[in-house]
Amino acid sequence: TLLTINAGDYIFYTDWAWTSFVIFSISQSTMLAVGAVYYLLFTGVPGTATYYATIMTIYTWVAKGAWFALGYPYDFVAVPVWIPSAMLLDLTYWATRRNKHMLILVGGTLVGLSLPLFNMVNLLLVRDPLEVAFKYPRPTLPPYMTPIEPQVGKFYNSPVALGAGASAV
Numbered sequence: 001t002l003l004t005i006n007a008g009d010y011i012f013y014t015d016w017a018w019t020s021f022v023i024f025s026i027s028q029s030t031m032l033a034v035g036a037v038y039y040l041l042f043t044g045v046p047g048t049a050t051y052y053a054t055i056m057t058i059y060t061w062v063a064k065g066a067w068f069a070l071g072y073p074y075d076f077v078a079v080p081v082w083i084p085s086a087m088l089l090d091l092t093y094w095a096t097r098r099n100k101h102m103l104i105l106v107g108g109t110l111v112g113l114s115l116p117l118f119n120m121v122n123l124l125l126v127r128d129p130l131e132v133a134f135k136y137p138r139p140t141l142p143p144y145m146t147p148i149e150p151q152v153g154k155f156y157n158s159p160v161a162l163g164a165g166a167s168a169v
Helices: 017-043 048-069 083-095 100-124 129-135 157-167
Strands: none
Touching: 017 048, 017 083, 017 100, 048 083, 083 100
């Protein structure tokens, strides 16, 4: 569980939501499918993926509460949606009990397709990520990744810009 929740940016901080979404989608769908299928194959216990996803969801809600307690807005952390994809995987396990290869193929495909979809809907509901990014920069980011206000139009009247424009003409 610790390995999975730290793969990609497991909590969608709204300042880097779409960047972390891409990394998250690949790592999380892979790790959910591989971890749960591995466990199912060696223990034979159905319902494992859903249990796994529930633990990660609760863990993330606790983290969301902690950030909120620190004074960040309630939607600074968007909790990822793991549970529906995990339920699909458990359903696939039930439907393919006799053929483990089909579990890996069909279950992995369902998780890989559904997890990014659910989380894209999740992120579309978050208020403007740029607004949140400038108001509440994430303190754990290294300085070179901290979002800065764009300086558009600041140097229009500078001698360097005018000289460059004149020489270009």
